[in-house]
Structures are given as structure tokens and as C-alpha cells.
Amino acid sequence: MLTIDSLKAFGANTDDALARCMGNESFYFKLIGKVLEDRNFDVLEKAIISKDYDTAFEAAHSLKGVLGNLSLTPIYDPVNELTELLREKRDMDYTPYLKTITEKKEDLSKVM
Amino acid sequence: MKRSTDKYVDGKRHILVADDEYINREMLENILSDKYDILKAEDGDMAYDLIRQNHNTLSLILLDLMMPRLNGLELLERLKDDPELKSIPVIVLTSDQASEVESLHRGAADFIPKPYPNPEVIKARISRSIELAEDRQIISATEKDELTGLYTSEYFYRYGEQYDKFHPTSDMDAVCFDVNHFHVLNERFGMAKGDEILKRIASCLMKSFPSDCVICRKTADTFLVYCPHRDDYSKLVETISASCDDMPTSVKMRVGIYASCDKKLDIQSRFDRAKIAADKIRNNYSVFVSNFDEALMQKELFAEQLMDEFPKAIAEKQFEVFFQPKYDIRGDKPVLSSAEALVRWFHPTLGTISPGAFIPLFEDNGLIARLDEYVWRRTAEKIADWKNRIGSSVPVSVNLSRVEMYDPMLVETFEKITSDNNITTKDIYLEITESAYVRDSDQIADRVAQLRDHGFFIEMDDFGSGYSSLNMISELPLDALKLDIMFIRTAFDKRNDTRMISIVIDIADYLGVPVIAEGVETEEQYLTLKKLGCAIIQGYYFSKPLPADEFEKLLKKDS
Numbered sequence: 001m002l003t004i005d006s007l008k009a010f011g012a013n014t015d016d017a018l019a020r021c022m023g024n025e026s027f028y029f030k031l032i033g034k035v036l037e038d039r040n041f042d043v044l045e046k047a048i049i050s051k052d053y054d055t056a057f058e059a060a061h062s063l064k065g066v067l068g069n070l071s072l073t074p075i076y077d078p079v080n081e082l083t084e085l086l087r088e089k090r091d092m093d094y095t096p097y098l099k100t101i102t103e104k105k106e107d108l109s110k111v112m
Numbered sequence: 113m114k115r116s117t118d119k120y121v122d123g124k125r126h127i128l129v130a131d132d133e134y135i136n137r138e139m140l141e142n143i144l145s146d147k148y149d150i151l152k153a154e155d156g157d158m159a160y161d162l163i164r165q166n167h168n169t170l171s172l173i174l175l176d177l178m179m180p181r182l183n184g185l186e187l188l189e190r191l192k193d194d195p196e197l198k199s200i201p202v203i204v205l206t207s208d209q210a211s212e213v214e215s216l217h218r219g220a221a222d223f224i225p226k227p228y229p230n231p232e233v234i235k236a237r238i239s240r241s242i243e244l245a246e247d248r249q250i251i252s253a254t255e256k257d258e259l260t261g262l263y264t265s266e267y268f269y270r271y272g273e274q275y276d277k278f279h280p281t282s283d284m285d286a287v288c289f290d291v292n293h294f295h296v297l298n299e300r301f302g303m304a305k306g307d308e309i310l311k312r313i314a315s316c317l318m319k320s321f322p323s324d325c326v327i328c329r330k331t332a333d334t335f336l337v338y339c340p341h342r343d344d345y346s347k348l349v350e351t352i353s354a355s356c357d358d359m360p361t362s363v364k365m366r367v368g369i370y371a372s373c374d375k376k377l378d379i380q381s382r383f384d385r386a387k388i389a390a391d392k393i394r395n396n397y398s399v400f401v402s403n404f405d406e407a408l409m410q411k412e413l414f415a416e417q418l419m420d421e422f423p424k425a426i427a428e429k430q431f432e433v434f435f436q437p438k439y440d441i442r443g444d445k446p447v448l449s450s451a452e453a454l455v456r457w458f459h460p461t462l463g464t465i466s467p468g469a470f471i472p473l474f475e476d477n478g479l480i481a482r483l484d485e486y487v488w489r490r491t492a493e494k495i496a497d498w499k500n501r502i503g504s505s506v507p508v509s510v511n512l513s514r515v516e517m518y519d520p521m522l523v524e525t526f527e528k529i530t531s532d533n534n535i536t537t538k539d540i541y542l543e544i545t546e547s548a549y550v551r552d553s554d555q556i557a558d559r560v561a562q563l564r565d566h567g568f569f570i571e572m573d574d575f576g577s578g579y580s581s582l583n584m585i586s587e588l589p590l591d592a593l594k595l596d597i598m599f600i601r602t603a604f605d606k607r608n609d610t611r612m613i614s615i616v617i618d619i620a621d622y623l624g625v626p627v628i629a630e631g632v633e634t635e636e637q638y639l640t641l642k643k644l645g646c647a648i649i650q651g652y653y654f655s656k657p658l659p660a661d662e663f664e665k666l667l668k669k670d671s
Contacts, residue, residue, distance in 0.1 A: 020139055020228050027142055031135045061178055065207050066135045068227030110444075 002029050006111045010074060017071035028070070035066055036109060041101070045083075048094045055085035056094075075104040124149045125171035125242060130187070132179045132204060140174060143231040144238070152173075154183025163197060171242045173202045174224070177211050185211075185218060192219040199252075201245040203238065204645045208454035241573070260314035261309055268328030272338040272379045277325060286370040286379075289317070289352070291363060292394070294333035295610055306417065309356055309363055316355040318350055324422070328498060336392075339370050346401045353400075354637040360507035366393050370404040385409065408455065415473050418465070422479050425457065432456045433490045434657035435508060437666060438628065438650040441642045448670045449648060450507040450541065452630075453491040454657045471585055480513045486515050487511075488529055494660050497531040509541035509571055514548040517556045523563055537567035544570060546578035549588060561589040571628065576616060586623065592648075593620045595639055597631040604637050610644060615644045616660065 004014050004025065014028075016063070021028040041060040047056035060083040067076035078100045122506060126450075129140045130153040140151045151166065153159035163170060177184035184204065190195045201221035206212055212223045221241040224234055235621040255267035263271060276284070291297070291313070298306040312334065313481045317335060327341035356363035368390025373382045389404040425431060433453050440449035457465040472482040487516045488510050498505040502504050516522055544564060549556050549572070564570050569591045595616060603610045613629075620627040629641050632651030641649060658666070 016227070019230055020232060022142055026643065027138075031138060032137075033529075035137055037592070038135075058178060061207070062133055064132050065176075067228040068207065069136060069139055071227065 002032065002112045007032075010072075010108060010111050016059055017069070020071075023057055030074070031070060032108070033112070035070060035072070036105065036112075038063065038066065041105065045098055048098060051091070053086055053089045057083065057089075062077035062085055072108065075101060075108065078104070114598060118369055126151060126166060126169050127238070127239075128153060128162055128166070128170055129170045129174045130156070130179065130184070131174070131176035132137050133176070136176065138207070143228075143234055147235070148238075153274050155182050155495050156184065156187045156457065156620065160187055163191065163200070166267050167200060169196050170200050172221075172238060172245075173200060174205055174238075175202050175204045176433065177208075177215065183322065183656060185215065186260060188215060188218050189219060192374045199245065199249060199329040201611045203241055207409070219400075243406055255507040260311055260329050260337070262314050263326065263328040264324060265330045268330075268336060268338075268346065269325055269379050269383075271326045275324075275338060276375060276379075283372050285337075285339055285341050286386040287337040287339065287345070288330075288368040288383060288390045289313070289335040289337070289349070290366050290368075290394075291333040292413075293364075297361060297363070300636065305360065311360055312356050312359075313352055313363075313365070316352045319378070320351060332385075334470075336386070336389070338383075345369055349400045364397075364400065366390055366400045366402065368392070370405065385458075399436075414469070418470050418473060419479065421459070422474070422483075424484065425459070428460075430458055430460070430491075431483065431486060432458060432659065433487055433494065434651055434659055435494075435655040435663040436665070439654050440650050441638070441649050442647055445655065446649070448506060450509060451486055452543065452650060452657075453508050453510045456627075456657075475515070477514055478515060481516055484513055485525065488526070488540075488643065489532075492529045492533040492535060495539050499535065499663060500665060502664065504667055504670075505539060506667065506670075507539055507541050507569065509543045509569075511543045512548070512575070514545065514556075517544070517548050517559050523566055526563065527566065529609050538569070541569040541571055543573040545573045549578065552595045557588055558568070563589070564589045576612075579605075582619075585619065590625060591625070592628055593623070593624050594630060595646075600629060600631045600637060600641075604634075604640075610640060613641070613646070621645070624660060636637045 007014050018025065018028055021031070035078055040063045044056055044059040044063065046055070047059060050055075064076065064079050064083045067079055078097050082094065082097045082101075085094070085097075125148050127144060127148045128151045129137050129144075131137050131140070132154055137152050137154075137200045139217045141152065148171075151162055153162050153172075159175070159179075160182060163173065174606055175184045175187065179187075181189075188202055188204070188252065190201065198219070202219070203216040204211070204220045204223040205226060206215065207225055207226040212225070215223055221244070222237050224237060229235060251415070255263055257264050272292055275282075277372075291309070293308075294306065297309065301390055310329070314327075314329065315334065317337065321327060321337055321339050327335065327337050327478050330336050345367050353363055368386045368388065370382055370385040370389060373385070375382075388409070389402040393399045393402040432455070434456050435451040436454055437448050438450045438452065439446040451566075453473075455467060457470060459465050459468070471480070474483055491508050495505050512522075519525070524542075526537075526542075529605045530540065544560060549560070561568055570589060571592040571594050572588070572590045573594045574596045575593045576599055593616065595613065599613055599616065603613050617627050626647035627645070628648040628650065629646050630639065630650040632638055632649045632653045634653060637651075638649060638653050655666070
């Protein structure tokens with residue numbers, strides 16, 4: 001079951017995130033549930049594979065905002081780096097980032 | 113008109129959260145919903161639709177910059193271009209510092225970074241933005257004239273002052289436009305047509321002046337413009353009048369200009385002057401441009417000051433009576449025969465004020481009656497004083513103005529003055545200007561006849577300057593004709609033509625009265641007048657007007 005402690009153990013900055021949720025834990029947990037369903041993860045992956053960097057940037061950028069607001073630092077950090085690289089449209093191998101992101105998402109799912 | 117109170121009739125202000133991310137929307141709603149009603153949009157198009165539908169009740173928009181379809185910056189631009197929507201404050205939500213600056217440049221009121229800061233910070237920034245926007249709206253409701261969209265006068269003056277602050281060396285004109293007989297247009301064609309005309313004029317003014325000029329509608333049909341100096345006002349006033357050519361009647365504008373105005377004057381006074389200039393041509397149908405005349409203004413201010421200080425001047429005896437001798441030249445030697453009492457004003461701060469500056473002014477406003485009576489009394493006192501102390505005097509003539517001729521108590525006043533001072537009607541002569549006789553001549557003639565019946569000696573002053581008909585003269589009650597000073601001036605200028613004087617002397621002979629010439633300055637004039645048969649002479653050739661004590665010396669010498 002999702003708890004503040006398990007989220008802390010995952011690496012989330014729960015103090016900041018809870019403050020943004022006005023201290024409402026269940027609201028915070030509900031939003032975390034939603035982020036795992038965010039279709040931008042799919043959009044990002046597909047766009048990177050097809051080298052559609054504009055779409056990839058938009059998706060990464062959106063995810064960055066959401067993950068930042070929920071202070072899900074372990075996923076936020078790679079998404080943030082990816083966003084900056086995509087902003088410059090670097091033609092490079094982004095799959096390590098995708099891999100880290102997927103792993104961290106799975107970690108979060110397990111916590112839940 | 114949109115008023116800030118319309119926005120929270122149900123107790124809460126409305127905020128639109130436009131963000132494509134569900135989590136961000138939910139998070140903001142959770143933070144704000146205790147104080148605000150939240151509308152939510154998932155993309156730019158939906159946001160725009162909601163804004164259009166709710167623009168009257170929406171207090172603020174929280175706008176994510178990156179959204180599908182219509183992105184945030186495009187939406188912001190669309191809002192700022194729409195007069196109905198541009199006053200709604202927009203706070204941009206962004207995780208990019210570069211976008212923060214750009215959105216502020218594009219008209220965002222503020223930004224909130226992502227990840228969101230502490231909710232208290234968010235709430236404070238939102239509340240501050242709403243407050244500022246509402247204040248601005250109250251200001252814009254009062255700063256603009258509802259009919260024309262021009263500034264109201266209060267704000268106009270403030271913006272004018274602001275203009276001066278930022279353009280201290282600009283050469284500026286204060287300009288006042290008026291519609292000739294606007295109230296008549298309103299009466300004839302109705303208020304609606306009148307309003308249409310005013311709107312037309314306002315829009316024409318806005319087109320005719322560069323956008324940094326300040327323009328307002330001051331009152332009904334008075335428009336003020338504060339602008340850098342220009343010379344094309346007569347063309348401008350034509351253009352504005354022409355812009356109303358399709359109206360049911362011709363609209364004629366007039367303009368008063370205080371050009372290159374003195375910035376040391378406060379701004380309202382500058383426009384008072386423009387208005388004075390405009391009013392000067394109010395009833396003139398052929399002149400439409402009028403420049404403020406500094407000299408005229410000074411003259412009017414001086415006149416105003418003199419009128420204000422008149423009662424004090426009487427109380428403090430600042431007015432003094434001078435005596436100009438008159439000489440009878442009919443014998444071998446000129447003989448001091450009488451004198452004219454002339455008033456002088458010695459003002460404690462303004463110094464000696466010329467009678468030419470205050471007599472016509474006091475004649476216009478009626479103060480002359482009080483001044484004249486003062487002079488009559490002082491003269492009578494002096495005559496009595498001389499008779500008592502040195503045992504001799506000559507008759508002294510005093511001036512009567514036209515207004516006094518209508519005073520039913522005039523005869524009583526003079527009787528009282530003479531009896532109070534124990535002098536007779538032979539001691540004090542009365543000079544009545546010819547023009548007083550002409551208007552309402554019967555009534556005046558009756559009054560003069562009354563005075564004469566009481567024994568007063570009547571001199572018709574300024575004879576030849578008025579328009580007495582020769583037919584009438586023979587019936588007028590008078591004891592002497594006093595030649596208008598212009599006869600002497602013209603007779604002795606280059607033309608050297610004394611025929612007119614001869615004619616007047618002939619008339620006097622016919623009436624059996626003597627002729628008195630005043631303004632005689634040279635021996636040549638004196639000798640000529642003597643030869644022509646003039647009886648009595650007054651002027652600088654013999655003596656200037658003298659203070660009482662100096663005239664007294666003449667009296668003593670003569671006796």
C-alpha cells in the first residue's frame with residue numbers, strides 16, 4: 001500500500017509535494033496514481049523512436065511539469081535532462097533515458 | 113460597462129485553469145477552490161471558448177504555455193488583441209525561465225513556475241494580480257468619458273502633467289475646441305444626434321493628433337488637447353467641422369489656442385487661457401481660430417484688481433482731487449476764471465494709476481457713481497476751505513457721468529453737498545459729456561434743466577465727440593460748450609485747419625454761451641484760439657492739473 005514513507009523510500013520529496021496538495025495525503029496519492037496513467041509516457045517513447053523530436057519535446061516537457069509538481073524526483077530527473085536535450089533537438093541515442101524512466105516508473109508501481 | 117463587483121455575485125471570483133495536464137489542473141483547483149470558483153480547460157481552444165463565454169465574470173486566467181492545438185502564447189496574443197478580453201489578467205504557468213520573460217512581454221500579469229512554489233505564494237500572486245486588474249478597471253472607468261472614449265478632465269490634467277515630466281523641453285500648446293452653439297444643435301436635432309456629433313468630433317480629434325497627445329472631453333461640447341506646438345489649427349478646425357458634413361446641419365467648431373504655453377503656470381490655468389481665447393470668438397461666425405492674448409489677459413487681471421481694491425481706496429482716501437486752472441482769454445491778459453476738478457489715484461503699491469486706466473473701467477461697471485460723488489464732496493470741501501481761509505475762490509467744475517444722470521436724487525445730492533459745505537451753486541460747475549445728452553435725450557435734458565433751474569452752471573463736455581443733432585442743440589439746457597480735445601489735435605496737426613473750431617464757436621455764439629478749449633499746449637494754439645473767439649482755455653500751456661496746495665498758491669497770487 002502507498003504510504004508517505006514508501007514514497008520517501010522511493011526517493012520522492014514528499015514534503016514539497018504534500019505542501020502543494022495542501023497537506024492532503026489521499027489527494028496526493030490519487031494524483032500519483034494518475035501520473036502512471038499519463039499517456040505522455042507513451043507519446044514520448046514513440047516519438048523518440050520515430051525521431052519526431054518536436055512531439056517528444058512537448059511530451060517530455062509536460063511530464064516534467066507534472067513530475068516536478070508531485071516531486072517524484074527519481075523519474076523527474078531523467079525526464080528533466082531529456083527535456084533539455086530534446087529542446088536542442090540533438091540527434092542522439094535517447095534510449096538510456098527512456099530505460100531509466102521506465103525502470104523508475106516500475107519502481108513506483110511496485111511501491112503502490 | 114464591466115464593473116469589478118459583477119465578478120463575484122455568488123461570493124467567489126472565477127478563475128480559469130488552462131493546462132493540458134490533469135494533475136496540474138487538479139492540484140491548482142485543490143489549492144484555490146476554497147477561495148475561488150475554478151473553471152478548467154484541457155487545451156487552448158477549449159480555454160478560448162470558456163473565456164469568451166465567461167469574460168464578464170472571469171477574474172483571472174492561469175495559463176499553461178504548452179498546450180495542444182492553440183498554445184498558451186498564441187492564446188495570450190489573441191486575448192490581448194481583443195478589447196473585450198484584454199483586461200482579464202493572465203498568469204502564465206511555466207517551467208522555462210525564457211518563457212517567463214516572453215510571456216510578461218506579451219502582456220501576462222505574472223507567472224508561476226513549475227514545479228509550483230508553496231501554495232501560499234501562488235494564492236498571494238493570484239490575489240495581487242486580481243486586485244491590480246480590478247483597480248485598473250475602476251481607474252479606466254473613471255478616466256475615460258463614456259460617450260467619446262476620451263479622457264475625463266481630471267485624468268487629462270494628470271496625464272498632461274506627466275507628459276511635461278517626461279518632455280520638459282517640449283514646446284507645448286494648450287488647445288480648446290468648442291462647437292458653436294452646440295446647445296442649439298441638441299435642441300433642434302435631439303440629444304442622440306448631439307451625441308453622434310460629439311463622437312464624430314472625438315474620433316476626428318484622435319485621428320488628427322499623434323497618439324502621444326493628451327485629449328479629453330471637458331464638458332458637453334468642450335474638448336481639450338495638450339500637444340506639441342503646431343501651426344495648422346485653422347486647417348484642423350475645418351477638417352473637424354467637415355467630418356460632420358453629413359449631419360442634418362453644419363457643425364462649426366471654434367478653437368482657442370494658448371500657444372507655446374508657459375509651463376510655470378499650473379496646467380489648469382493654461383487651459384483656462386485656451387478657453388478664454390475660444391470664448392472670445394463665441395459669437396463670431398467668420399473667425400474660428402483664436403489665440404490667447406497675454407497682454408489682454410494682463411489688462412483684464414489689472415482691471416479686476418482695480419475693482420477689488422476700489423472700496424479700500426475710497427476708505428483710505430487714496431483718490432486725490434487735482435485742479436486744472438481755466439483762463440479767460442477774452443481780455444488783454446489771461447485771467448484765472450475757474451478750474452476743473454480731476455481725480456488722481458495714488459495707490460500704496462501700484463503707485464500713480466492713470467485715470468485712463470480706471471475711469472472707463474468704473475464707468476462700465478457702475479463704480480463711477482461712488483467715485484464721482486467722492487470727488488464732488490472733496491471738491492466742495494476744498495472750495496469751502498479756500499473761501500474760509502484765504503477769502504477767495506474760483507468756480508470749480510466737476511464731472512458727471514451718464515449713469516448719474518438717471519439718478520432721481522441727483523439734484524438733492526448737489527444741494528446737500530453745497531449746503532453741507534456752506535457754498536453756493538455758483539461755486540461748483542457741472543461738466544456733462546455730450547454723449548450723455550444724446551441717449552434718452554429728453555430724460556437727460558430734463559435732469560440737466562432741473563440742475564440748471566437750481567442755479568448750477570452746466571458745461572457740455574467733449575462737444576463734437578457725440579452726435580448731437582444741430583436741431584436739438586438749441587433746445588439743450590447749457591451754459592458753456594467745451595470743445596472736444598480732438599478738435600484741437602486735428603486743427604493743429606499738419607493740416608492746420610481751424611475751420612471746424614470756427615463753426616463750433618459760431619454755434620456757441622448762436623446759443624449765447626462761451627466756448628472752452630481744453631488740451632491747449634502751445635502759444636500758437638492759444639493765440640489762434642483767442643483770434644477765433646474762444647473764451648476760455650485750459651491746458652498745459654497755462655498749467656497742468658495741480659494738487660490743492662499748489663492751486664491754492666495760484667489763487668492767492670491772483671487775488
